[in-house]
Amino acid sequence: MTRPLLTDTALGVLQRLNPLIKALLAAYNQHRFDANEEALLEIHNVLEVTRTTAAIEEDDFLTDLYVLDRYADLLETYGVLWNQILNQQFSASWSTLQGALNLLRLIKRFSGLDVRFFEDQLLELEQAYPYNIFLSIGATVEVFECSICGQDMTSPECPHICGDLYKGVMARRIVRNISELDHVSFVTHPEDKRCVVIYEDTAEQFKIIRYIAELINTRGLRVLDFDRIRFTKRNIPNPEYVQLGRNDLCYCGSGNKFKKCCMPKENVESNRADIVFGTTSIEDIVAV
Numbered sequence: 001m002t003r004p005l006l007t008d009t010a011l012g013v014l015q016r017l018n019p020l021i022k023a024l025l026a027a028y029n030q031h032r033f034d035a036n037e038e039a040l041l042e043i044h045n046v047l048e049v050t051r052t053t054a055a056i057e058e059d060d061f062l063t064d065l066y067v068l069d070r071y072a073d074l075l076e077t078y079g080v081l082w083n084q085i086l087n088q089q090f091s092a093s094w095s096t097l098q099g100a101l102n103l104l105r106l107i108k109r110f111s112g113l114d115v116r117f118f119e120d121q122l123l124e125l126e127q128a129y130p131y132n133i134f135l136s137i138g139a140t141v142e143v144f145e146c147s148i149c150g151q152d153m154t155s156p157e158c159p160h161i162c163g164d165l166y167k168g169v170m171a172r173r174i175v176r177n178i179s180e181l182d183h184v185s186f187v188t189h190p191e192d193k194r195c196v197v198i199y200e201d202t203a204e205q206f207k208i209i210r211y212i213a214e215l216i217n218t219r220g221l222r223v224l225d226f227d228r229i230r231f232t233k234r235n236i237p238n239p240e241y242v243q244l245g246r247n248d249l250c251y252c253g254s255g256n257k258f259k260k261c262c263m264p265k266e267n268v269e270s271n272r273a274d275i276v277f278g279t280t281s282i283e284d285i286v287a288v
């Protein structure tokens, strides 16, 4: 088993955070998503105090602090996400969901924290959205500036690698001098899934996520208990079907005989999405 965090000091901090995390998740289950929720403020506070009082320059500890900050961000983003969903802000909730998934990737990259609950649930939730096609913006970029040293990241002068941590700070690529926006294309595997075709919150395309919101709102279900979406196909009676004699002209207006045309279409295939709720114990969610 991999260590959840690199240093014992940071593990101690996480253990102190655990009761607060449980309290926060319990608040979410009661549909309390206030950004000023006491447990959330206290989590940020503990991390802030740790950062200012520890005065440790050790690289591993700073990496752990970076991870704990992202974990706190994840918990906060998770609340924002469900709040938006339950308030029918589906379009905005998609960006929030992608933000949460990015946080999960960072946490998994720099630690062994157990975040499977969030990963499983959010990936399942992602399937409730209508976005199979994304907008991808193509641009001609002249300089990638390093966020740590300010030099061109592709030049030998910059020793930093994009996405790595240096004393707990991530090196990022800052795009400068976009000389031309050369194309906008539709792709299925974009770099940034937040770049999507925009639908109104009331659009038909949001019917699955809207249904999930309605279920939770009207039946008082707990957000942590959302488990998965089961997609199935089934045959339903074709509403347009007209029973005719085999040699009659078909009802569809094709000019062909019924037996050569729509006779087999008595049933049509329909897609069905079942929303599955389970029982999730908060004790099983916390990372250590």
Ligand SMILES: [Zn+2]
Pocket: 146, 147, 148, 149, 150, 151, 153, 158, 159, 160
């Ligand atoms: Zn650099």
Ligand SMILES: [Zn+2]
Pocket: 250, 251, 252, 253, 254, 261, 262, 263
């Ligand atoms: Zn026909």
